[in-house]
Amino acid sequence: MAIKALDLFDAYNQNKLPKDQAYLVSSFININTRYTRYEIISYSGVRTIYIDGDGLTFQSQGKKLHILIEPASYPHKGIEPYLRPAGEQIPLRFKELEILTSKNQIKTLIAKEPIESLSSFTVTKPRGFNISFVFFNHPDIYATMTLFFERSFNQDGAIPQADAKKFAKEAVAIVQKTMGFKNQYT
Secondary structure (H helix, E strand, C coil): CCCCEEEHHHHHHCCCCCCCCEEEEEEEECCCCCCEEEEEEEEEEEEEEEEECCEEEEEEEEEEEEEEEECCCCCCCCCCHHHCCCCCCCCCCHHHEEEEECCCCCEEEEECCCEEECCCEEEECCCCCCEEEEEECCCCHHHHHHHHHHHHHHHCCCCCHHHHHHHHHHHHHHHHHHHCCCCCCC
16 A cells, blocks of 8 residues: 655655645644644655754755644734744735634634745744644545544644644645646646
């Protein structure tokens, strides 16, 4: 059976990172508040991959999409995401995000468009409950990613199961539409 996803740093250490057409997904979870940031990076045509300090640097073109899960009690919910405290911010404004609200008032903010990196990007090594995975390009990659986000939104973000399922489908639909692999990297 083909590998669908692996821990990013394990894949690097085992020399299993694809050089072409893969997704990297990292989550940064505040275990006390459940405020969670996700970064999804699509890449293709990697020139080199190397350890750089506390992370893994890809010499490659890439696109990064951000997702936030914001608990109902989050004290900075009125502040634009790009102005929030360090560790809680993403480089976007509210008008650049799809905002979905669950039945328990937890908000999921999904970027409408990815941000492009034209030369290189670095993925920081996860600590604590944070994770970084590589999703390999295979026929059911989007179903695999949807299942991952559904479980993470529910378990890590405390979003009710029905809403987690719906929000995961919405997030992955945006990934597929704006970051999907065609005949060539777009």
